[in-house]
Amino acid sequence: MPAAMRGESRGAAKPRAKAPANSKSSPRARKPGASYAPGKLGAVRGAGLSPWGALLAAVGVVGVALVVTLSTGHRAEKLAGGAGAAVGGQLAGVGFRLKTVHVEGASAMATPDILRAAGVYRDDPMLRLDLEQIRQRVEAVGWVKEARVVRLLPDTLVLAVVERRQLAVWQHNGRSYVIDETGRVIPEADPGRFARLPLIVGAGANEAAAAILPEVAARPRLAERTEALIRVDGRRWDLRMKDGSLVQLPAVDEGAALIQLEQLDQRSRILELGFERIDLRDPSVVAVRPRDGVLPGQLVANGA
Structure with a gap:
């Protein structure tokens, strides 16, 4: 009788779950990196968020990317660059593209030369604009004594210059x-x-x-x-x-x-x-x- 009880106990035991066939799909097996950022931003976009909502989500993604970056040693710069490019590209998809350039402090004669030197174009992704490089190109124009470049999200760039007298x-x-x-x-x-x-x-x-x-x-x-x-x-x-x-x-x-x-x-x-x-x-x-x-x-x- 005791033996039968033991036998029934073994027969009633639940079977163990089998290990996944592909270990790469396991969360533990995923290597740290920034490649997940586009997926998260894609989900945000699919949810119908406004550009500012997408920006807040992007800030969260970049924050996670920085945490991951700190744990990857010599790959930090590469991962940070990848995260930035991914975020910039996704935000461009939800409206963060250049639509307007304002030139302040310049005469009508100087403005066309300043715009050409800035080297920016309509629909450029806003977060990929290198403001320091733009400033240097603008200050290379003979009309310009000094310049300041300001990015106004979601779609405006301001070139504030002091013109030479x-x-x-x-x-x-x-x-x-x-x-x-x-x-x-x-x-x-x-x-x-x-x-x-x-x-x-x-x-x-x-x-x-x-x-x-x-x-x-x-x-x-x-x-x-x-x-x-x-x-x-x-x-x-x-x-x-x-x-x-x-x-x-x-x-x-x-x-x-x-x-x-x-x-x-x-x-x-x-x-x-x-x-x-x-x-x-x-x-x-x-x-x-x-x-x-x-x-x-x-x-x-x-x-x-």
Whole structure:
């Protein structure tokens, strides 16, 4: 009787579950990695979430990927890159693609060159845009002094720039250039479109212009009669007037010479008298030459 009981007990025992035929499908056998991220994001998309919902899910996926990355030793960079690419691709599929680029702080002439340099295109995946590389390309444009690039999800890129101030048109070796206040050439600027800027001429004129131009601009009667500023021997300026006359400035303290000229003009309207040349190189005298060129240079002591 006891034996029968034991026999019945063995017969009633439940059979053990068989091991899976393919051990690779077991959760324990799965190797750590980022390859599961697309599947999870695909499920999110299938659930009908908005792009922002997908973004929150993606953040969770990236967080899991980082945990996995920390446990994989030398494969960390590869796995992190794979996770980032997968997330960027999936988010692009739910609406995170470039639709609009805003350029702020740039003139209408500069904007097309800035957009070309940015090198971005409609429908680029937003999270795959390298903002630092875009910034470097934009700052390589001659118009741009500095730039900042901002990504506004889900679909907008902002290029905020500080444009270089156009100071003058510089003629040198038979060519014309637009320069900024540091004397740097702006290659993209067409000099023909900057007739309002003062004209400077000669070697080194671009580097010295920032000091002399404000002095001339501060004297409207002189500025409106000046056609060009000519750099002489890399050390001083001549002012070529619109009536063809020439005002010669000294190599040092040109501001004082312009004050002297302004005072003389207020008293005697010297800029309207049609002299061929007004020589201010000697601070003690103002030498003038009549336009007919027959008379020798006339000295006007102390500007009197």
